[in-house]
Amino acid sequence: ETGVTQTPRxxxxxxxxxxxxxCEQHLGHNAMYWYKQSAKKPLELMFVYSLEERVxxxxxxxxxxxxxxxxxxxxxxxxxxxxxxxxxxxxxxSLYWDNTEAFFxxxxxxxxx
Amino acid sequence: xxxxxxxxxxMSVQEAETVTLSCTYDTSESDYYLFWYKQPPSRQMxxxxxxxxxxxxNATENRFSVNFQKAAKSFSLKISDSQLGDAAMYFCAYRSAxxxxxxxxxxxxxxxxxxx
Numbered sequence: 001e002t003g004v005t006q007t008p009r010x011x012x013x014x015x016x017x018x019x020x021x022x023c024e025q026h027l028g029h030n031a032m033y034w035y036k037q038s039a040k041k042p043l044e045l046m047f048v049y050s051l052e053e054r055v056x057x058x059x060x061x062x063x064x065x066x067x068x069x070x071x072x073x074x075x076x077x078x079x080x081x082x083x084x085x086x087x088x089x090x091x092x093x094s095l096y097w098d099n100t101e102a103f104f105x106x107x108x109x110x111x112x113x
Numbered sequence: 114x115x116x117x118x119x120x121x122x123x124m125s126v127q128e129a130e131t132v133t134l135s136c137t138y139d140t141s142e143s144d145y146y147l148f149w150y151k152q153p154p155s156r157q158m159x160x161x162x163x164x165x166x167x168x169x170x171n172a173t174e175n176r177f178s179v180n181f182q183k184a185a186k187s188f189s190l191k192i193s194d195s196q197l198g199d200a201a202m203y204f205c206a207y208r209s210a211x212x213x214x215x216x217x218x219x220x221x222x223x224x225x226x227x228x229x
Contacts, residue, residue: 042117043204043219056216088156102217104150104158 003027006091006105013081014113021076021108023091031097032074034066037088037107049074050097081112115140117207119220126195127228133180134190134223136205144210147181147188148217153201161203164188166210192225200227 004025013019023032034046048056049068063085065077074091088109092102116139126132138147149161164172164181171179176196180189192199205220 040221042221043217045216090156090158092158101160101163103160106155106157109156 004091004093004103004105006089006108008108009106010109010111012111012113013078015081015083017081018077018079020078021089021091021110023074023076023093023105025072025091025093025103025105027093027095027103029093029095029103030071031094032068032071033092033094033102034074034076035090035092035104037090039087043090047076048097055097078110081110083112086110086112115142115145115207115209115218117205117218117220119203119205119223121223122221123224123226125226125228126192128195128197130195131191131193132195132225134192134203134205134225136188136190136220138186138188138205138207140186140207140209142209142211146208146210147179148206148208149177149179149188149190150204150206150219151199151201152204152222153198158204162190195227197227197229200225 007022031050036044045058046060047066052068063080067075088107090107091105094102118137145166147164150158151161152158162172162174162177176193178191202222204222207218
């Protein structure tokens, strides 16, 4: 357990649904990240937040909408997803956005049907 | 852009034996960090070991050590005295040490099986 908690662990949603993924850390970190992990592909960085401000949006489609209300919480709001969006979504945090060590959560396994 | 290549999709090792996982990377930068992450079935990515490019000495963490060859852009992970709990996906990752380029670039991973 690294101190980064993600909920839910598993999520199945239809293409017309709206759902949210939640990430929480109480490590005192100031930077939080969303990664997408698809089968047979390297992890892809999606978003980076530093002190609740988005510092990176890695050409992610608008059907993914991040929210960082405070430095301990990060959300990923999902709407009108496609089956190819099915993947493991990993949240991570680090002390600062340019800190070398990132701590990861256990991920949310998302299936879009 | 930096790329990280792990040429071994799968590896297996007998318990108590030694195994080496390969990683190569491509970069034009001189200062950077390299990492090995472990992802067990619990799915949580755990940092195994880190190497700063400016350090010539290879990093070690208990049974885990690296062979860092900067000129060859190679960064292999050696696991000694393999244990059943070492079974996991292992990811090699690169991060620039320059300015705001903080992105971790990962390889596709190597699935390690440990046989009893």
